[in-house]
Amino acid sequence: DQQVKQNSPSLSVQEGRISILNCDYTNSMFDYFLWYKKYPAEGPTFLISISSIKDKNEDGRFTVFLNKSAKHLSLHIVPSQPGDSAVYFCAAIALNFGNEKLTFGTGTRLTIIP
Amino acid sequence: ETGVTQSPTHLIKTRGQQVTLRCSSQSGHNTVSWYQQALGQGPQFIFQYYREEENGRGNFPPRFSGLQFPNYSSELNVNALELDDSALYLCASTPKGGNPSNEQFFGPGTRLTVL
Numbered sequence: 001d002q003q004v005k006q007n008s009p010s011l012s013v014q015e016g017r018i019s020i021l022n023c024d025y026t027n028s029m030f031d032y033f034l035w036y037k038k039y040p041a042e043g044p045t046f047l048i049s050i051s052s053i054k055d056k057n058e059d060g061r062f063t064v065f066l067n068k069s070a071k072h073l074s075l076h077i078v079p080s081q082p083g084d085s086a087v088y089f090c091a092a093i094a095l096n097f098g099n100e101k102l103t104f105g106t107g108t109r110l111t112i113i114p
Numbered sequence: 115e116t117g118v119t120q121s122p123t124h125l126i127k128t129r130g131q132q133v134t135l136r137c138s139s140q141s142g143h144n145t146v147s148w149y150q151q152a153l154g155q156g157p158q159f160i161f162q163y164y165r166e167e168e169n170g171r172g173n174f175p176p177r178f179s180g181l182q183f184p185n186y187s188s189e190l191n192v193n194a195l196e197l198d199d200s201a202l203y204l205c206a207s208t209p210k211g212g213n214p215s216n217e218q219f220f221g222p223g224t225r226l227t228v229l
Contacts, residue, residue, distance in 0.1 A: 004156075006156075036220075041222065042222050043118070043204055043206075043220030043221050043222050043223055044157070044204070044220045045220070046218065046219075089156050089157070091156075099145075099147075099162045099164075099169050099170035100145070100147070100162070100208055100218060101147070101159045101162065101170055101172070102147075102149075102157070102159065102206075102218065103159070104149075104156030104157045104158070105156050106154070106155055106156045107155075107156055
């Protein structure tokens with residue numbers, strides 16, 4: 001049962017353009033949604049998060065949008081830079097589990113073309 | 115401030131063997147979680163330890179077990195290794211009571227190959 005889904009395994013975007021990564025979820029009990037970035041041979045690093053009671057959170061070039069009725073969130077990166085090339089994971093937390101368990105999607109490999 | 119470290123970086127074992135992976139949590143973090151990331155998949159939650167006790171477990175069999183020590187470092191033990199156990203094993207640390215939306219820090223992982 002895949003509760004968090006990333007349906008695009010890969011995405012290529014021209015440098016300077018907008019990158020949009022998408023994520024869908026099925027569990028309406030999630031309290032937070034997070035995006036992690038992963039380079040090869042490194043662990044995931046936290047990028048940005050959004051509370052389930054918000055619909056937008058912005059941090060510099062990164063903006064996450066949440067559409068609760070559609071159970072969908074997206075990460076926008078503007079402008080895209082070569083260093084943004086990495087695998088991006090969408091993840092979610094439900095606090096009533098009593099632990100900070102992250103439920104991850106399968107990831108999207110973003111390639112920024114110079 | 116020291117980040118999350120894991121050892122070893124790579125490991126090769128054969129089916130049926132046992133393996134122990136180690137994690138040192140970030141300074142001041144008393145909660146450790148372990149994840150398994152198979153090739154082409156996202157990390158899957160194995161279990162979490164808080165104050166040396168298991169605090170939640172994912173859908174993994176009992177041959178996956180763990181320990182947390184008084185200094186908050188942790189071990190993941192896997193018995194009777196199977197080919198499907200080949201994966202990247204990630205450790206994440208967080209301060210209990212911290213902000214769950216941004217305070218999980220991951221180590222670089224241990225790449226386990228089972229032949």
